[in-house]
Amino acid sequence: MATPRTHPKVRPYVLTGGRTVTRHRLLVHTLVTVPYYDPGLAAAMLPEARTLYEQARDGCSVAELSALSGLSLGVTRVIVSDLAAAQRVRVHAETYGSPFDRRLLERVRDGLRALA
Amino acid sequence: MPHILIVGAGQSGLQLGLNLLAAGMDVTIMSARTPEEIRGGSPTSTQCMFQPALQIERDLGLNFWEEQCPKLTAQRYNLGLPPDGYPDARQTTGEAAPPWLRTEVTPFTRAIRFTGPWEHYTQSVDQRIKMSSWLAEFENRGGTVIYQGVMTSDLDSLTALGRYDLTIVAAGKGELVGLFDRDASRSPYDRPQRALSCIYTRGMTFDPEYQDWAVSFANIAGVGEFFNMPGLTVDGDGMQPCNILLFAGFPEGPLGFHAWRERLSPTEHLDRIVRAMREYVPWEADLAGDIEITDPRPSLIGGYTPTVRHPIGHLPSGGLVLGMGDVVVANDPITGQGANNAAHSAHIYARHIIDNADGRYDEAWMQATFDDYWNYAKHPTVFTNAMLGQEPPEHVGRILAAAQAGHEAGKPVIAARIAYGYTTPSDLGWMLDPDEANKYLAEVAPEFATPAPANP
Numbered sequence: 001m002a003t004p005r006t007h008p009k010v011r012p013y014v015l016t017g018g019r020t021v022t023r024h025r026l027l028v029h030t031l032v033t034v035p036y037y038d039p040g041l042a043a044a045m046l047p048e049a050r051t052l053y054e055q056a057r058d059g060c061s062v063a064e065l066s067a068l069s070g071l072s073l074g075v076t077r078v079i080v081s082d083l084a085a086a087q088r089v090r091v092h093a094e095t096y097g098s099p100f101d102r103r104l105l106e107r108v109r110d111g112l113r114a115l116a
Numbered sequence: 117m118p119h120i121l122i123v124g125a126g127q128s129g130l131q132l133g134l135n136l137l138a139a140g141m142d143v144t145i146m147s148a149r150t151p152e153e154i155r156g157g158s159p160t161s162t163q164c165m166f167q168p169a170l171q172i173e174r175d176l177g178l179n180f181w182e183e184q185c186p187k188l189t190a191q192r193y194n195l196g197l198p199p200d201g202y203p204d205a206r207q208t209t210g211e212a213a214p215p216w217l218r219t220e221v222t223p224f225t226r227a228i229r230f231t232g233p234w235e236h237y238t239q240s241v242d243q244r245i246k247m248s249s250w251l252a253e254f255e256n257r258g259g260t261v262i263y264q265g266v267m268t269s270d271l272d273s274l275t276a277l278g279r280y281d282l283t284i285v286a287a288g289k290g291e292l293v294g295l296f297d298r299d300a301s302r303s304p305y306d307r308p309q310r311a312l313s314c315i316y317t318r319g320m321t322f323d324p325e326y327q328d329w330a331v332s333f334a335n336i337a338g339v340g341e342f343f344n345m346p347g348l349t350v351d352g353d354g355m356q357p358c359n360i361l362l363f364a365g366f367p368e369g370p371l372g373f374h375a376w377r378e379r380l381s382p383t384e385h386l387d388r389i390v391r392a393m394r395e396y397v398p399w400e401a402d403l404a405g406d407i408e409i410t411d412p413r414p415s416l417i418g419g420y421t422p423t424v425r426h427p428i429g430h431l432p433s434g435g436l437v438l439g440m441g442d443v444v445v446a447n448d449p450i451t452g453q454g455a456n457n458a459a460h461s462a463h464i465y466a467r468h469i470i471d472n473a474d475g476r477y478d479e480a481w482m483q484a485t486f487d488d489y490w491n492y493a494k495h496p497t498v499f500t501n502a503m504l505g506q507e508p509p510e511h512v513g514r515i516l517a518a519a520q521a522g523h524e525a526g527k528p529v530i531a532a533r534i535a536y537g538y539t540t541p542s543d544l545g546w547m548l549d550p551d552e553a554n555k556y557l558a559e560v561a562p563e564f565a566t567p568a569p570a571n572p
Contacts, residue, residue: 026264
């Protein structure tokens, strides 16, 4: 019997159990976006996941997602991680290479101003 | 396959996570720190691991540093006494002054010394190296890591979410420990019994008498204990061998908590450690002429209350979590059991989790899992708590004298049995019980044993 030919590109998918990106560094300032919003999918999600999925449509940091959804940071991270593994959201892990990145500091400044 | 959540990325949490991943489970670890933060931080332990614990790591393919890390082939015991006699002359009330606050410093003398060889070596890989590597390895092997310092409120909503079939708490140093009630019947102390002051150093030379790596340990009358443990630590982006030095001071003694209260720079801390070595373990200070710190954050100062806790935490929303490692059994570091206990607990928990993969991880299963671990952990716990007394019982004095006599005669049978007991604490019963000790000394080494005093 002939061995079935396996395309080499299948390997990483198999190794990570479907997750093509295994390393989501979900720091508080990591940005999360929705690459393609699917309302049908949103309707089928559990309430916590749906809330985060909808909030992330505008592109939010993990901290913002947590605050806007009323979910704790820990729960937010778990669900975002699951959504990212299913490729429902995109995690922009390298948005800010340094905590002193000018864009990050500006976002912090703007956020603090909004609080004041 | 069950989904398992592990909170905490230390010896027990990561070892369990990697073990369950290898069994094909879906595992998420929550770590308060990234690998880079762990590696760039301060030491978390002295983490000597004896053969049985090292073998657990080998069986899991996690012994990445077997060849680079110094192999410690023996345990050296020393007893330091003040020059003016033991122990009444040193007894003080209140807080005794540390060496650096006194003008008069008289070196202690070494009254007893012997070496207990180990059949299999001991190793100490700095947890900054081990945990940062294991965490990256866990991600590479397909585990999910969420960087999150977890609080009770997080845990409550995480368990309420129903995302995980089992949540394990393996973070022994944060607020989560409060979820687990202290088991007073197994916890004889309610405050730290030793002030710990540890620093990672390089440049110490070998004792001219012994040219191999070994753990060197000293009981210092009226002061506490001193340990010199060779290990492998960070060196910039690389690694280097080191000597991990630890003073464990009696709370009211000259190296009690008051001695380490100030915030010291690493070089000031090292200077004080060396000054204490010159007075209390001068034979070790002789090896420390060219000593220096290994890295910018080489210090660990503090103290732990030895505590055994009930293993099941109940969350406000009804969720249950199971404690592991030093969350449930925290011993004082003076017997070097901590990292070993963590390895054994993760090993035992992994077996129970895998065996029950088709069942429910309910309260009865949690209790049975912990009880199985306690069958191991009771031995190091009883041993460590016994060693926390400030004066050795009479029969221990006779064991030490016999061990020294055997060492001098070139037959270190008793010393080897003591050294073996540290690696396998279930073998230590003979040392803890005066009758057993007398029996053993009479059987094994009558020529080295001084007779026990007659019972009144």
